[in-house]
Amino acid sequence: MTGSARFREAMGRFASGVTVVTALDGAGLPIGCTISAFSSLSLTPPLVLFCVGRDRFSHDDLTGSARFAVNVLAESQADLALSFARFDPERFQRNAWRPGKHGVPLFTGCIAAVECDTLRAIDGGDHSIVLGEVTEVHLAEGEPLIYSRGAFGGFLGASAPGFVSAPAGAESPPEWLLSAPW
Ligand SMILES: Cc1cc2nc3c(=O)[nH]c(=O)nc-3n(C[C@H](O)[C@H](O)[C@H](O)COP(=O)(O)O)c2cc1C
Numbered sequence: 366m367t368g369s370a371r372f373r374e375a376m377g378r379f380a381s382g383v384t385v386v387t388a389l390d391g392a393g394l395p396i397g398c399t400i401s402a403f404s405s406l407s408l409t410p411p412l413v414l415f416c417v418g419r420d421r422f423s424h425d426d427l428t429g430s431a432r433f434a435v436n437v438l439a440e441s442q443a444d445l446a447l448s449f450a451r452f453d454p455e456r457f458q459r460n461a462w463r464p465g466k467h468g469v470p471l472f473t474g475c476i477a478a479v480e481c482d483t484l485r486a487i488d489g490g491d492h493s494i495v496l497g498e499v500t501e502v503h504l505a506e507g508e509p510l511i512y513s514r515g516a517f518g519g520f521l522g523a524s525a526p527g528f529v530s531a532p533a534g535a536e537s538p539p540e541w542l543l544s545a546p547w
Contacts, residue, residue: 380512381401381511382510383400383509383512384401384415384436384437384438385400385445386398386400386434386435387433388426388430388434389430389469391429393468396423397456397457398427399447403415403435412498413479413481413499414495415495416493419492427495428493431482431483432469432480432497434469434478434479436470436475436478437475437477437509438475438510439476439509439510440519443517445460445474448460461473461474466500474505475505478502479501479503480499481499483496483497484497
Protein backbone atom coordinates (compact mmCIF):
# COMPACT_ATOMS: atom_id res chain seq x y z
CA MET A 366 0.00 0.00 0.00
CA THR A 367 1.43 3.43 -0.94
CA GLY A 368 1.79 6.24 1.59
CA SER A 369 -1.32 7.99 0.38
CA ALA A 370 -3.38 4.77 0.27
CA ARG A 371 -2.29 4.02 3.85
CA PHE A 372 -3.29 7.54 4.88
CA ARG A 373 -6.75 7.06 3.32
CA GLU A 374 -7.10 3.65 4.95
CA ALA A 375 -6.17 5.07 8.35
CA MET A 376 -8.59 7.98 8.00
CA GLY A 377 -11.35 5.63 6.85
CA ARG A 378 -11.10 3.82 10.18
CA PHE A 379 -12.17 6.99 11.97
CA ALA A 380 -15.96 6.59 12.25
CA SER A 381 -18.04 9.73 11.96
CA GLY A 382 -21.60 10.91 11.68
CA VAL A 383 -22.90 12.10 8.32
CA THR A 384 -24.28 15.53 7.47
CA VAL A 385 -25.64 17.31 4.44
CA VAL A 386 -24.46 20.92 4.46
CA THR A 387 -26.88 23.22 2.64
CA ALA A 388 -26.81 26.84 1.53
CA LEU A 389 -28.27 29.11 -1.15
CA ASP A 390 -26.32 29.89 -4.29
CA GLY A 391 -25.94 33.34 -5.83
CA ALA A 392 -29.35 32.98 -7.51
CA GLY A 393 -31.02 32.01 -4.23
CA LEU A 394 -31.37 28.35 -5.24
CA PRO A 395 -30.73 25.59 -2.70
CA ILE A 396 -27.44 23.69 -2.84
CA GLY A 397 -26.13 20.85 -0.70
CA CYS A 398 -23.24 18.45 -0.25
CA THR A 399 -22.78 15.33 1.88
CA ILE A 400 -20.08 16.08 4.43
CA SER A 401 -18.61 13.85 7.13
CA ALA A 402 -15.75 16.25 7.90
CA PHE A 403 -17.86 18.24 10.35
CA SER A 404 -17.05 19.20 13.93
CA SER A 405 -18.19 21.39 16.74
CA LEU A 406 -15.44 23.90 17.50
CA SER A 407 -16.45 26.17 20.37
CA LEU A 408 -19.26 26.39 22.93
CA THR A 409 -18.87 30.12 23.72
CA PRO A 410 -19.36 31.42 21.14
CA PRO A 411 -21.09 28.42 19.51
CA LEU A 412 -18.92 27.62 16.50
CA VAL A 413 -18.78 24.70 14.07
CA LEU A 414 -16.61 23.84 11.09
CA PHE A 415 -16.80 21.66 8.01
CA CYS A 416 -14.31 20.80 5.27
CA VAL A 417 -15.25 20.82 1.59
CA GLY A 418 -13.06 19.71 -1.30
CA ARG A 419 -11.90 22.41 -3.68
CA ASP A 420 -12.98 20.28 -6.65
CA ARG A 421 -16.58 19.93 -5.44
CA PHE A 422 -19.11 21.57 -7.73
CA SER A 423 -20.66 23.25 -4.64
CA HIS A 424 -17.30 24.42 -3.19
CA ASP A 425 -17.53 28.07 -4.20
CA ASP A 426 -21.16 28.42 -3.13
CA LEU A 427 -20.56 26.68 0.21
CA THR A 428 -17.48 28.76 1.03
CA GLY A 429 -18.91 32.02 -0.34
CA SER A 430 -22.41 31.92 1.08
CA ALA A 431 -23.25 34.19 4.03
CA ARG A 432 -25.09 31.33 5.75
CA PHE A 433 -25.21 27.56 5.80
CA ALA A 434 -27.04 24.79 7.62
CA VAL A 435 -25.66 21.46 8.81
CA ASN A 436 -28.24 18.66 8.71
CA VAL A 437 -27.25 15.70 10.93
CA LEU A 438 -28.57 12.54 9.27
CA ALA A 439 -30.57 9.82 10.99
CA GLU A 440 -29.73 6.13 10.64
CA SER A 441 -32.49 5.77 8.01
CA GLN A 442 -31.10 8.53 5.75
CA ALA A 443 -28.29 6.79 3.84
CA ASP A 444 -30.25 7.49 0.62
CA LEU A 445 -30.21 11.21 1.41
CA ALA A 446 -26.44 11.01 1.98
CA LEU A 447 -25.94 9.30 -1.38
CA SER A 448 -28.26 11.72 -3.14
CA PHE A 449 -26.01 14.63 -2.09
CA ALA A 450 -22.78 12.76 -2.83
CA ARG A 451 -23.28 12.50 -6.61
CA PHE A 452 -24.89 14.44 -9.42
CA ASP A 453 -28.63 14.24 -8.88
CA PRO A 454 -30.60 17.19 -10.29
CA GLU A 455 -33.83 16.01 -8.61
CA ARG A 456 -32.44 15.81 -5.09
CA PHE A 457 -34.26 18.82 -3.69
CA GLN A 458 -37.50 17.54 -5.25
CA ARG A 459 -37.10 13.96 -4.00
CA ASN A 460 -36.10 14.78 -0.41
CA ALA A 461 -38.53 16.68 1.80
CA TRP A 462 -37.17 19.92 3.27
CA ARG A 463 -38.32 23.21 4.66
CA PRO A 464 -36.58 26.57 4.59
CA GLY A 465 -34.81 27.63 7.79
CA LYS A 466 -34.98 31.13 9.25
CA HIS A 467 -33.07 32.57 6.28
CA GLY A 468 -34.27 30.13 3.63
CA VAL A 469 -31.44 27.61 3.87
CA PRO A 470 -32.81 24.03 3.46
CA LEU A 471 -33.47 21.87 6.53
CA PHE A 472 -34.30 18.24 5.67
CA THR A 473 -37.20 16.36 7.21
CA GLY A 474 -36.17 13.41 9.36
CA CYS A 475 -32.76 14.63 10.50
CA ILE A 476 -31.95 14.13 14.17
CA ALA A 477 -30.41 17.62 14.47
CA ALA A 478 -29.63 20.67 12.41
CA VAL A 479 -27.82 23.93 13.06
CA GLU A 480 -28.23 27.10 11.06
CA CYS A 481 -25.05 29.19 10.91
CA ASP A 482 -23.67 32.53 9.82
CA THR A 483 -20.47 31.95 7.85
CA LEU A 484 -17.46 33.47 9.61
CA ARG A 485 -14.72 32.61 7.13
CA ALA A 486 -13.19 29.94 4.92
CA ILE A 487 -9.60 28.88 5.55
CA ASP A 488 -7.23 27.13 3.18
CA GLY A 489 -6.81 23.46 4.02
CA GLY A 490 -4.73 21.93 1.25
CA ASP A 491 -7.10 20.46 -1.35
CA HIS A 492 -10.05 21.31 0.93
CA SER A 493 -11.40 24.52 2.47
CA ILE A 494 -12.27 24.72 6.16
CA VAL A 495 -15.47 26.72 6.68
CA LEU A 496 -16.15 28.23 10.11
CA GLY A 497 -19.67 29.19 11.14
CA GLU A 498 -21.42 30.68 14.16
CA VAL A 499 -24.56 28.78 15.17
CA THR A 500 -27.69 30.94 15.17
CA GLU A 501 -30.46 28.30 15.37
CA VAL A 502 -30.53 24.75 16.74
CA HIS A 503 -33.08 22.06 15.79
CA LEU A 504 -33.48 18.66 17.48
CA ALA A 505 -35.59 15.58 16.70
CA GLU A 506 -35.78 12.00 17.92
CA GLY A 507 -33.72 9.26 16.28
CA GLU A 508 -30.37 7.53 16.06
CA PRO A 509 -27.42 8.81 13.98
CA LEU A 510 -26.18 7.51 10.65
CA ILE A 511 -22.53 6.40 11.00
CA TYR A 512 -19.88 6.26 8.25
CA SER A 513 -16.59 4.35 8.37
CA ARG A 514 -14.36 2.59 5.82
CA GLY A 515 -16.67 3.53 2.97
CA ALA A 516 -19.79 2.01 4.53
CA PHE A 517 -22.86 3.26 6.38
CA GLY A 518 -24.02 1.78 9.65
CA GLY A 519 -25.89 2.51 12.84
CA PHE A 520 -24.74 3.39 16.33
CA LEU A 521 -25.10 0.32 18.55
CA GLY A 522 -24.63 2.21 21.81
CA ALA A 523 -25.63 0.24 24.86
CA SER A 524 -26.81 -2.69 22.70
CA ALA A 525 -23.27 -3.32 21.37
CA PRO A 526 -21.64 -6.58 22.47
CA GLY A 527 -19.13 -5.79 25.19
CA PHE A 528 -20.52 -2.29 25.77
CA VAL A 529 -19.30 -0.76 29.02
CA SER A 530 -20.86 2.44 30.28
CA ALA A 531 -17.80 3.39 32.34
CA PRO A 532 -14.12 2.41 32.65
CA ALA A 533 -13.64 -0.61 34.90
CA GLY A 534 -13.72 0.43 38.53
CA ALA A 535 -15.26 3.85 37.86
CA GLU A 536 -18.61 4.96 39.20
CA SER A 537 -21.50 4.44 36.81
CA PRO A 538 -22.69 6.66 35.22
CA PRO A 539 -19.47 8.69 35.18
CA GLU A 540 -20.46 12.23 36.13
CA TRP A 541 -17.43 13.79 34.45
CA LEU A 542 -18.45 12.24 31.15
CA LEU A 543 -22.11 13.20 31.39
CA SER A 544 -21.24 16.82 32.16
CA ALA A 545 -18.48 17.13 29.54
CA PRO A 546 -19.15 19.79 26.89
CA TRP A 547 -18.54 17.47 23.94
C1 LIG B 1 -20.46 9.65 3.62
C2 LIG B 1 -19.81 10.72 2.77
C3 LIG B 1 -19.07 11.72 3.37
C4 LIG B 1 -18.45 12.72 2.60
N1 LIG B 1 -17.77 13.71 3.23
C5 LIG B 1 -17.22 14.70 2.50
C6 LIG B 1 -16.55 15.78 3.15
O1 LIG B 1 -16.44 15.82 4.38
N2 LIG B 1 -16.05 16.77 2.39
C7 LIG B 1 -16.15 16.76 1.02
O2 LIG B 1 -15.68 17.69 0.36
N3 LIG B 1 -16.78 15.73 0.37
C8 LIG B 1 -17.32 14.72 1.09
N4 LIG B 1 -17.97 13.72 0.46
C9 LIG B 1 -18.02 13.71 -1.00
C10 LIG B 1 -19.07 14.67 -1.55
O3 LIG B 1 -20.31 14.50 -0.91
C11 LIG B 1 -19.24 14.37 -3.05
O4 LIG B 1 -17.99 14.55 -3.70
C12 LIG B 1 -20.29 15.20 -3.72
O5 LIG B 1 -20.56 14.64 -4.98
C13 LIG B 1 -19.88 16.60 -3.94
O6 LIG B 1 -20.96 17.20 -4.61
P1 LIG B 1 -20.76 18.40 -5.62
O7 LIG B 1 -19.52 18.10 -6.44
O8 LIG B 1 -22.03 18.40 -6.42
O9 LIG B 1 -20.63 19.63 -4.78
C14 LIG B 1 -18.59 12.71 1.19
C15 LIG B 1 -19.33 11.68 0.58
C16 LIG B 1 -19.93 10.71 1.36
C17 LIG B 1 -20.76 9.64 0.69
